[in-house]
Amino acid sequence: MNYTQNQRISQITESTLIIGIDIAKYKHVARAQNDRGLMYGKAFSFPSMREGFEAFCHWMKNIMREHEKTQLLVGMEPTGHY
Template identity: 45%
Template sequence: MHFTENEKFNQVTEDTLVIGVDIAKRIHYACMVDDRGKLLKKSFPVRQSHEGFESFYRQIRQAMNEHGKKAGSCWY
């Protein structure tokens, strides 16, 4: 998919969970915000391993459930 920046921003709705990840060599850090930029989950470590990814995925699913976010398309 090729979207312009404005088209990407228009896809963000109140159902969107925005996840930012600071990439590092072994331990990454992620945080979660809503469509307005309100912090939903403070920065937390994500280990670069299968277990780390599984934990990260569980935290995403938990945040989606807690904040009423729906699964949808992903873009970056």
């Protein structure tokens, strides 16, 4: 899947929820926004373990339902090598 930058951008629509995750060794932090960059709620911190990822999925699904989003784009960038 080698998309150009314009092709990647065109995939983001009003129905897309965008979540950015700051990855760390023990605790991750996620933030949700819409296609225009407006933030939804507060940042969500979750531990780097199964229960944390399950809580993240629950948080993400609630935001999608609350804001009537049908598409999801998650981006993450590690802050170190673990």
